[in-house]
Amino acid sequence: MDTCVAVQNVSFSYGNVQVIHNVNLDIKEKDFLGIIGPNGGGKTTLLKIILGLLKPTQGDVTVFGQSPVEGRREIGYIPQIMNFDRNFPISVRDVVLMGCMPRRGIMKRCTSQCYNQSTEVLKSVDMLNYADHPMGQLSQGQQQRVFIARALAGNPKLLLMDEPTASVDPTIQSNFYSLLVKLNKDIPVVLVSHDIGVISAYVTKIACLNRELYYHDAKEITEEDFQKVYGASHRFLKEHKHG
């Protein structure tokens, strides 16, 4: 199966305010897709629709050939780290073990197989040394790696990441994105961000969302599209090849 997520003619309104209008998007097997757009442009709404957390007012979404609520088991979702309480009393290991739940059922206790899996994924994001650390004592970049590990613990077929804010330190940032590039060898990765500069250097495809989605199944965005999404600010375009 080539298409993982198919979004067809999807619109969504909060009351009378339409935040997404007639969006079409296919996420394919090897994609490393960045969805960019200004704040309030509907990025988080689109993400929630794909995850089955919101129902589209119009249109149709399939996730791995199923409804989003069924298909989201296959998605490793990495929410914004801002959504977490830094002081939550939990260890890195226990965060990652949460990721085993979808396959094993939420009432099941943790098995040794589950534990070994958490060790594997922590190793793959280079955080095994921190397994027993409290989450609250890690840097933001490290926390984000742990959340990726949690998503990977469920053996996902797609990684979906909301606003990666991998710290301001450029070295940490480039480490972080090379990790995503590495993961992308096996599964499609989708990033959602308002910060075009950060993600454009790494992703292989870009879509622009501001109520409507501009996407040509490629990294190129036409200047016209870009103007529609971001208004008149051409300076961002330096980051891109022109179509």
Next chain:
Amino acid sequence: MVELLQFEFMQNAFLAAILTSIVCGVIGSFVVIRRLVFISSGIAHAAFGGIGIGYYLGINPLLGILPFSLLSALGIGVISQRKWASEDSLIGIFWAVGMSIGVIFIGLTPGYAPDLFSYLFGSILTVPRSDLFVMSGLCVSVLLVVYAFYRPFVAMCFEEESAQVLGIPVGILYLVLLCLIAVAVVIMVRIVGIVLVIALLTIPATIARQYTHNLKRMMLLAIAIGIGCTFGGLYLSYKFDLASGATIIVVSGLAFIMSVLVPKKG
């Protein structure tokens, strides 16, 4: 301390203190980490309506509080999930209406209601043995529910949306957590009264939170702190003839201040 235990009412008081501390340690930890203090307070005050109805019907007030506080918890939870009104508005509404229902039914009941004050501010020294059995039963059921749903509860409190994506029925589970708080309120009403329930749900867990990054240890520590504070408060209230519930709270408050002042690692 030992000479106190020869009185049966004192034995009952200490047993009740232990039960309360166990419930507070476990449920209070969730209340503190998920920031449910205000909603717990709303449920506790709304429960006063159940006390009034219990008096009016002439049944054990505990039997009046249990359904009433469960319904308040579910009412606040369901209405806010449907987005008909925001959660903090609902808390205010249930808080005020619940207490008013209580006042009306108590007014309708003929004669003087001598135990009323004890339900508002607690009277641990008059806990009857029969109530202890009810409390133990409720306490065990609360602990069993927490044990069964421990991992999904933690995932939900940690971050709701990703928990939902993990397949956890967050909406229902949140209502279950609110119901557990309601049952905890019922258990604690006898000890410190409705007005001060919130202190025992909050203070031991907040103190414990400062010393550990592990939720299970936080619960155990909160239980120990709760037992320490209630025993200390009971002893002082007996020694100096002070109101027992209020003394327990003041002792807990002092313990909290000390915990803030004493430096700790990490």
